[in-house]
Amino acid sequence: MQTRVAGPAEMHTFAQDFIEKLDRAADSATVVGLSGELGAGKTTFAQAAAKALGVTDTVNSPTFVIEKIYSLEGSPPAGGWQRLVHIDAYRLKNGDELKHLGWDELLADPSNLILVEWPEHVEGAIPQNAHRIRIEIGEGEHRTVSSSRAQRSDPE
Numbered sequence: 001m002q003t004r005v006a007g008p009a010e011m012h013t014f015a016q017d018f019i020e021k022l023d024r025a026a027d028s029a030t031v032v033g034l035s036g037e038l039g040a041g042k043t044t045f046a047q048a049a050a051k052a053l054g055v056t057d058t059v060n061s062p063t064f065v066i067e068k069i070y071s072l073e074g075s076p077p078a079g080g081w082q083r084l085v086h087i088d089a090y091r092l093k094n095g096d097e098l099k100h101l102g103w104d105e106l107l108a109d110p111s112n113l114i115l116v117e118w119p120e121h122v123e124g125a126i127p128q129n130a131h132r133i134r135i136e137i138g139e140g141e142h143r144t145v146s147s148s149r150a151q152r153s154d155p156e
């Protein structure tokens with residue numbers, strides 16, 4: 001699905017709507033990959049998502065720390081997640097580098113909602129059932145946002 005957003009405020013609205021409609025994965029963390037070039041608005045999306053989830057802390061770009069974890073326990077969202085994990089994989093070279101950040105444990109826990117900027121840097125670590133957001137820069141503050149919801153995974 002493609003949506004055109006005219007500026008940061010509309011990006012916030014888009015992200016809030018996306019989070020409200022997001023299904024929680026049953027057997028693992030819910031993962032959302034955020035793609036788009038430098039300055040496209042991935043962190044802006046994550047900030048809006050955090051707000052929609054009731055996070056009151058300031059959400060900064062985790063480019064240098066790679067990973068930030070926010071507790072949602074004070075304000076459990078409709079999706080039922082207990083933690084928001086915001087990862088910026090820009091400085092990582094491959095999926096193995098995520099393992100050093102406790103990735104397997106984060107991924108195994110259905111109470112985690114994980115947003116990953118630059119998922120293509122760690123593609124090997126991104127599960128098949130991840131949701132995808134791609135932000136393309138247009139003129140001025142215009143962005144085209146493509147979103148694909150992961151299929152509900154059928155039991156094998």
Ligand SMILES: Nc1ncnc2c1ncn2[C@@H]1O[C@H](COP(=O)(O)OP(=O)(O)OP(=O)(O)O)[C@@H](O)[C@H]1O
Nearest residue numbers: 006007008011037038039040041042043044141143
């Ligand atoms: N429609 C829009 N949606 C999102 N951000 C916008 C939009 N229009 C302008 N901006 C501005 O563009 C910038 C986007 O920065 P942001 O840090 O969110 O990008 P990013 O994709 O996370 O970049 P990086 O790859 O460096 O992490 C912000 O300054 C934001 O205000």
Ligand SMILES: [Mg+2]
Nearest residue numbers: 042043061117
């Ligand atoms: Mg960013």
